[in-house]
Amino acid sequence: MKRRTFLKLGCASSSLALLPTNIFANSTKNSILKNAQVNTAAHWGVLQLSVKNGKLVDSKPYYKNKRYNDLQYYTQDLIYKNRIKYPYVRKSFLKNPNDNKPELRGKDEWVRVSWEDALKLVSKQLLKTRKTHGANGIFAGSYGWKSPGNIHNSRTLLHRFMNLTGGFVGSLGDYSTGASQVIMPHVVGSIEVYEQQTNYELILENTKLLVIWGANPIDTLKIAWTVSDEQGLDYMQKIKDSNIKVICIDPYASTTVKFFDKAQHIRPRPNTDTAIMLAMMTYLYENNLYDKEFIENYTVGFEKFLPYLLGKNDGIKKDITWASKISGVDEQTLIELTKSLKNNLSLIMSGWGMQRAHHGEQPHWAMVTLCAMLGHIGKAGGGFGLSYHYSNGGVATTNTPVVGGVNANLVGKWSNDEFLGIMGAKFDSNGHLIQGDEDESIKNTGQSWLAKTSDAAIPVARIADMLLNPNKTIEHNGKKITYSDIDFIYWVGGNPFVHHQDLKALRKAWQKPSTIVMNEIYWTPSAKMADIVLPVTSLYERDDISMSGDYSNYSIVPMKAAVNKYEESKDDIEIFYELLKYYAFYFSTQNNKDENYAATLAKKLQNAYLDNAKNSFELVEKYYSQALARTSLELPNFQAFWQENKALEFEATQDSFEFVRFADFIDDPILNPLGTPSGLIEIYSTTIEKMNYDDCKAHPMWFEPIEYLANTSNPSSFHLLSPHPSHRLHSQLCHTSLKDTYTIKGHEPCLMNPEDAKELNIKDGDLIELSNERGSVIAGAKLDEGVLNKVVVLAEGAWYDPDENGNCKYGCPNVLTLDLPTSKLANGNISHTALVNVKKYTGKKVKITAFTPPKGAK
Numbered sequence: 001m002k003r004r005t006f007l008k009l010g011c012a013s014s015s016l017a018l019l020p021t022n023i024f025a026n027s028t029k030n031s032i033l034k035n036a037q038v039n040t041a042a043h044w045g046v047l048q049l050s051v052k053n054g055k056l057v058d059s060k061p062y063y064k065n066k067r068y069n070d071l072q073y074y075t076q077d078l079i080y081k082n083r084i085k086y087p088y089v090r091k092s093f094l095k096n097p098n099d100n101k102p103e104l105r106g107k108d109e110w111v112r113v114s115w116e117d118a119l120k121l122v123s124k125q126l127l128k129t130r131k132t133h134g135a136n137g138i139f140a141g142s143y144g145w146k147s148p149g150n151i152h153n154s155r156t157l158l159h160r161f162m163n164l165t166g167g168f169v170g171s172l173g174d175y176s177t178g179a180s181q182v183i184m185p186h187v188v189g190s191i192e193v194y195e196q197q198t199n200y201e202l203i204l205e206n207t208k209l210l211v212i213w214g215a216n217p218i219d220t221l222k223i224a225w226t227v228s229d230e231q232g233l234d235y236m237q238k239i240k241d242s243n244i245k246v247i248c249i250d251p252y253a254s255t256t257v258k259f260f261d262k263a264q265h266i267r268p269r270p271n272t273d274t275a276i277m278l279a280m281m282t283y284l285y286e287n288n289l290y291d292k293e294f295i296e297n298y299t300v301g302f303e304k305f306l307p308y309l310l311g312k313n314d315g316i317k318k319d320i321t322w323a324s325k326i327s328g329v330d331e332q333t334l335i336e337l338t339k340s341l342k343n344n345l346s347l348i349m350s351g352w353g354m355q356r357a358h359h360g361e362q363p364h365w366a367m368v369t370l371c372a373m374l375g376h377i378g379k380a381g382g383g384f385g386l387s388y389h390y391s392n393g394g395v396a397t398t399n400t401p402v403v404g405g406v407n408a409n410l411v412g413k414w415s416n417d418e419f420l421g422i423m424g425a426k427f428d429s430n431g432h433l434i435q436g437d438e439d440e441s442i443k444n445t446g447q448s449w450l451a452k453t454s455d456a457a458i459p460v461a462r463i464a465d466m467l468l469n470p471n472k473t474i475e476h477n478g479k480k481i482t483y484s485d486i487d488f489i490y491w492v493g494g495n496p497f498v499h500h501q502d503l504k505a506l507r508k509a510w511q512k513p514s515t516i517v518m519n520e521i522y523w524t525p526s527a528k529m530a531d532i533v534l535p536v537t538s539l540y541e542r543d544d545i546s547m548s549g550d551y552s553n554y555s556i557v558p559m560k561a562a563v564n565k566y567e568e569s570k571d572d573i574e575i576f577y578e579l580l581k582y583y584a585f586y587f588s589t590q591n592n593k594d595e596n597y598a599a600t601l602a603k604k605l606q607n608a609y610l611d612n613a614k615n616s617f618e619l620v621e622k623y624y625s626q627a628l629a630r631t632s633l634e635l636p637n638f639q640a641f642w643q644e645n646k647a648l649e650f651e652a653t654q655d656s657f658e659f660v661r662f663a664d665f666i667d668d669p670i671l672n673p674l675g676t677p678s679g680l681i682e683i684y685s686t687t688i689e690k691m692n693y694d695d696c697k698a699h700p701m702w703f704e705p706i707e708y709l710a711n712t713s714n715p716s717s718f719h720l721l722s723p724h725p726s727h728r729l730h731s732q733l734c735h736t737s738l739k740d741t742y743t744i745k746g747h748e749p750c751l752m753n754p755e756d757a758k759e760l761n762i763k764d765g766d767l768i769e770l771s772n773e774r775g776s777v778i779a780g781a782k783l784d785e786g787v788l789n790k791v792v793v794l795a796e797g798a799w800y801d802p803d804e805n806g807n808c809k810y811g812c813p814n815v816l817t818l819d820l821p822t823s824k825l826a827n828g829n830i831s832h833t834a835l836v837n838v839k840k841y842t843g844k845k846v847k848i849t850a851f852t853p854p855k856g857a858k
């Protein structure tokens with residue numbers, strides 16, 4: 001390759017004559033109508049949008065007669081507010097990418113650049129890291145809730161891009177169920193948290209007592225991972241209208257507690273549920289109330305667990321008196337709860353808040369054990385359910401042909417491909433890619449092809465720990481993981497500077513890599529912390545398709561673009577497609593190849609990226625048509641479906657109304673064993689025993705959390721809960737005018753008990769400061785008698801608004817939370833474990849800047 005050609009590409013004016021041109025330009029423009037009603041879908045349901053003169057003017061739910069969901073009405077703000085209009089590069093980074101003053105991330109000025117310059121910069125930096133660090137230097141684990149849509153699936157699109165260019169370090173698990181999804185397979189052989197639940201109709205028919213334990217379905221069912229089918233909330237209303245007795249166990253009166261206004265509300269101290277459950281088990285045992293037959297036929301290890309309950313080895317009997325002291329719930333209440341659970345066909349619906357806590361593996365393990373002793377598991381309307389509060393678990397499933405979507409795997413035959421050979425790729429005898437043998441490819445080429453992400457991948461919430469401690473080895477679920485030395489981060493569809501714990505520590509960790517790239521729609525706190533920011537379209541600006549109902553497969557939803565792409569924003573898929581072109585060019589140059597080679601390579605990579613489709617719309621059609629081909633149901637062809645722009649709904653199957661979780665296993669545990677080593681419910685796990693961890697042992701146990709109310713002598717200490725917000729999806733919608741309906745003097749509201757407030761001279765509506773050794777946060781006080789004394793509730797998802805010291809001026813709880821793993825078993829986050837001090841805020845007037853663009857950005 002002539003050096004001149006290389007240099008030419010380096011300057012903005014070069015014409016890349018041979019390289020493919022942008023096929024995406026105006027890709028949706030033709031289909032956009034200036035005045036129309038357009039149906040599309042978001043996490044919060046199918047939407048009906050009105051467009052006038054090319055502008056969105058109204059947003060409503062598509063399905064009528066559903067419970068009011070405020071998230072559905074703010075689409076205008078999602079299109080027009082706080083947008084990133086152009087590509088931007090941080091000033092010091094642009095000046096010298098190789099000496100870019102990482103300490104100025106979040107403080108530097110931003111400089112607008114052309115798309116071409118931005119993409120070239122990303123490609124060059126990526127290639128540089130691949131050369132110096134290999135795939136292990138690139139973190140693209142990029143966690144987040146992005147937007148729904150089977151094609152414009154930003155995280156998968158990033159992974160696909162990274163796989164095509166040589167692999168990346170990924171992440172394991174999620175923030176939602178970090179602890180449960182690792183412990184549950186050891187206990188019941190499946191992750192449980194994302195499994196279909198016993199059907200609601202059977203609950204309505206059979207359940208006598210429903211205990212909603214640490215769950216807030218009335219809020220959390222407003223959204224779903226794909227698109228909400230909105231049926232779960234209807235069932236909550238039916239339960240409320242039925243004779244089922246409801247008990248809520250939650251340290252504060254959540255929307256759900258208020259909704260079930262006749263329910264008993266038990267308020268334990270946060271993080272003490274395991275103690276309560278253990279005591280209930282001791283009570284059942286000592287009063288001979290437990291189901292011996294169930295324990296005998298369906299579980300293993302009860303006899304090894306029993307000595308612990310009875311305190312045979314440690315001298316502490318885990319009885320009601322003991323648990324009452326720890327939890328603050330009076331003994332009589334705990335006894336009555338135990339008896340009613342035993343005497344009625346009872347179902348425990350649990351949320352996930354209690355497992356997002358120190359030793360978060362324990363509560364659900366204890367809950368399964370308790371339910372085994374009660375003997376209701378596998379009965380229609382009895383047992384436990386870990387996913388009723390989420391994505392409409394428990395709603396009957398249809399026989400809809402499932403519509404597929406983009407994935408991160410590369411398909412097709414690549415054998416004898418020169419380029420891939422250079423990259424170190426290998427092929428099997430059929431010409432299919434072998435997911436790279438990392439060591440081998442690094443040895444041969446200095447690059448790692450398709451690094452085995454599972455080896456390098458980290459438990460998702462260990463990101464700051466990894467950045468700060470390259471090459472450190474940690475324990476994880478019986479394995480060892482060695483952290484990579486990360487030099488390049490690419491993040492899409494997530495907001496780490498809101499969702500991660502101990503944000504001030506994350507700020508330090510963020511200084512470690514040399515390059516941080518982010519595709520974002522808005523100037524979020526995380527976008528502000530990047531080096532290169534690429535503006536992305538919102539879902540309302542692109543054509544896509546989705547299913548609604550994660551468990552129900554209720555409908556196939558056309559997601560039709562309503563308005564033109566905002567300013568210079570591009571779809572994620574287009575960004576990666578274009579990046580491949582520049583990447584191919586620099587890659588070719590580096591390998592002394594000429595422009596023809598680069599052009600062929602670019603085309604090849606781009607074709608592979610789009611699965612040989614001409615554009616992203618063709619993929620929408622392709623996945624719909626594939627689904628059509630798989631069903632005998634009479635469905636419209638793609639053209640008709642798209643033209644109609646209506647959701648296709650399907651009837652639930654009769655079988656699915658009769659679905660009872662664990663029924664097969666209970667029916668015949670020999671023929672239908674669980675996926676555990678014993679095939680039974682493991683109260684005692686020899687697998688975990690062999691791991692020999694000090695913080696997660698062979699059976700459920702009470703471990704004191706590192707911070708909680710019973711282990712503090714500080715009278716001004718409060719336990720901070722940061723549950724999921726009622727009026728947002730995490731940080732999504734935080735910048736819309738919906739916030740005017742709940743903020744206090746412009747700040748995120750923090751709930752506290754009026755008695756506590758009085759003692760601190762705090763009145764409803766005052767600004768308060770929450771603080772601990774990790775940092776401080778300003779929020780607005782909202783007094784509520786339903787909050788347990790010494791507990792404060794500040795929802796997650798408020799946009800982090802750092803002052804010069806990294807403390808938050810707006811109300812993001814994660815400045816205060818602990819960045820520690822649940823245990824060596826699961827390494828989940830522990831965001832519900834934190835103590836804080838509370839006082840009235842008396843400092844200087846605060847200027848909230850969370851929702852203003854950073855210096856230099858328009």
Ligand SMILES: Nc1nc2c(c(=O)[nH]1)N[C@H]1C(S)=C(S)[C@@H](COP(=O)(O)OP(=O)(O)OC[C@H]3O[C@@H](n4cnc5c(=O)[nH]c(N)nc54)[C@H](O)[C@@H]3O)O[C@H]1N2
Binds near residue numbers: 177495500521572729
């Ligand atoms: N203290 C505390 N912290 C918590 C929790 C808690 O309970 N307490 N909960 C944790 C849990 S369970 C979760 S799931 C996380 C949630 O954390 P996140 O998933 O990171 O939160 P979101 O606000 O959904 O972030 C999604 C981001 O993607 C952007 N986005 C949307 N669509 C697109 C797209 O098409 N392309 C691109 N490039 N970007 C897009 C949005 O603008 C937004 O900034 O928070 C965790 N953090």
Ligand SMILES: Nc1nc2c(c(=O)[nH]1)N[C@H]1C(S)=C(S)[C@@H](COP(=O)(O)OP(=O)(O)OC[C@H]3O[C@@H](n4cnc5c(=O)[nH]c(N)nc54)[C@H](O)[C@@H]3O)O[C@H]1N2
Binds near residue numbers: 221252272832
């Ligand atoms: N509107 C809305 N819906 C959402 C989301 C959102 O951001 N907004 N996020 C979605 C996502 S990604 C997820 S993971 C789920 C989260 O679903 P969950 O994890 O279930 O939600 P949380 O709000 O964290 O916790 C549920 C309840 O548990 C309580 N809790 C916390 N700690 C304890 C404890 O120690 N003991 C007891 N008994 N209760 C405790 C909290 O006070 C809260 O009321 O919600 C999903 N749904």
Ligand SMILES: [Mo]
Binds near residue numbers: 175177
């Ligand atoms: Mo989550």
